Amino acid sequence: MQIDTKFQVSPYLLLFIIIASQVGVGMLSFQRNVAKEAGYDGWISVLLAGMGIQILMFVMYKLVSAADGDIIHIHQKVWGKYLGGLFSLIIIFYFALISLSVLRSYIEIVQVWMFPSLPSWIISSILMLLVYYIISRGFRVVVGICFLSVIFPMLGQLPLFIFPIPYYHIDNLLPVLDHSFSDIISGIKASIYTMAGFEVILMIYPFIRKNQVSQRYAHLGILLTTVLYTMSVLNNFLFFSENQIRKLIWPELTLSKLIHYSFLERFEYIYISMYMLVIIAILATFLWCGSRGLKLVFGVKQKYPLLFLLLFNIAGCQFLTDSESITAYQKWVSYVHLGLFYVYIPILWLIFLIWKRSKVA
Template sequence: MKVSIRHQVSPYLVFFIIYNSQVGVGILSFQRTIAEKAGYDAWMGVLAAGCLVQVLIWVMYKLLGKANGDIIDVHTATFGKLLGKFLSLFIVIYYALASLSVMLEFIEIIQVWMFSAVPSWVISALILMLVYYCISGGFRIVVGLSFLSFIFPQILILVLYMFPLKIAQFSNLLPIMNHSFMDMLDSIKSSMYTIAGTEALLMFYPFIRNPDESRKFAHLGVLFTTLLYTISSIVSFTFYSEEQLKTTIWPELSLTKIIKFSYLERFEYLYISMYLVIVTALISLLLWCSSRGLKKIFNMKQKYALLIISLGSVLICQLANEQFDAMLDKYITQMNLYAFYVYIPLLLLYFTLFKRGNQSG
């Protein structure tokens, strides 16, 4: 199934898609989780995780380039229709759950910081209505929103790091490398999920105009987000003491409290609402992936697939409690790790061998 050129996007836009797929609400809180064991050395764990993602990008491009299609095509070519579709369904469910976890986390932020009385279903329904409007315009619109979320809040948010850096204690970071290897591994592991998201490439690969040309933009995108996360963790580490960091749930959000102008205080209100742009773009991308997956697997209309997922999400958002959140987080982290860092490389290996066998036979 070839995608018509009208619906494809230019290679350079892959930078923005990759950036957007990786940056979500995780950046607001990951500083605490990565520093749990590795302390102030954890920023190196982020860099290492970034390198792993670069490898994953390389693997995915290799795999998809060989199959010249998305993951569903790879699966059906490798395992046949039934098993292939079953495995694809697993990946598609991952996308939907990932979007759900982003949504839950963001709703929690809104309820904790801004409106404690607004019911979850209202916020999720409003966001999903926007997401539906966005996705129904096609993939180009989804990418457009990613692009926009980079231009509008992201660059501004980068500039805002200036404020905490003014009072940064860089001596916090010293001495470097005073944690054990296992602690570092732990920080890498907890960074992995925050920095995850590039898996979306498995679905949108056929929508890139010149996939080979786009490869460098994908790597650049990962480089950008890795640096973004590293800088963000360094900013937090130089701002908080280790004890403080452990008790601050959203270190990055609490940071913004110190931003003060003569006409503006308590910047976090603006910050959270600006973050809505980034979150909507991310959810649009993830739900586009999962609804397109469902469309291809079950031969249904993408409209209905999206509606089903959206209604389900609204329902779960309303019913979810803390235990559910924790469980969802745990499973998604596991799924992400095993599905993309273990399974996909193995699939590439198998696919290469399988193809070769096919050609000789």
């Protein structure tokens, strides 16, 4: 599958794409979910989840490099035009679902922490308008936003790792491995959905120059996000008691209230505002993947499926009206993610290898 080089990006930029795709709104709340399952041993679950993602990325690269194309191209080869199109639509549907999950979760934070009376349709419409402008400029612009979303918000996150240090309680982490193996496994499940996003490689692979060389940057990106998530969960565990962190909906935002400057009282407002760049980047990446997939399946211009997906997100936000429905939706999407990428993709890789060998024979 050949893509004109003027639409492709350098291999090292895959590092920023992977980080931008993995670091989303879940960074602000996953500490609570991990603590509920594995207690203070949750940081071990996060590390193990990162190792599992590294293995899965290796499998994905084997799949797309062997086919020299994206997941749509692979499905057409293995399953044929119609059945392959159906499987491709399932993957595309996932990108629509997870983009809605990210969008509605961020809107909830804005409404709870900043603008309680602001309707969700206004925020979603503004964000979708920005996303449309970014995607309509092409894949290279999407990558540029990913780059910015990694650099600037990370600078804003540094104080979160510095200000709590005087209040650390090292004893919180002791004794290590105080929970059962099943608890740690449950913690891994709680971490997997938060660390989702790496699956975009299935769609963007043809747009990366020197595809084989880029694999090291993909694995490096996953390593850095794993380190970031581990540092975040340790930072919260060392500051909050176990009972506290289990009751906090957004531990990271609660921790940000500790930060005060002589010229700035409410740092969390700045933090949430800067996080919008992170959300725009991840939404642009997911919706580019979804609209690109629909373009390939139905043979239409990408702007038409993009408009459909943007309207789907705006409309979907109106049905997720409270925390309970948002949480239930996120849980359902996490099951879809687990089934598609931790079960189906490895099976598809094996099937593709068998199909390729039968063609050679």
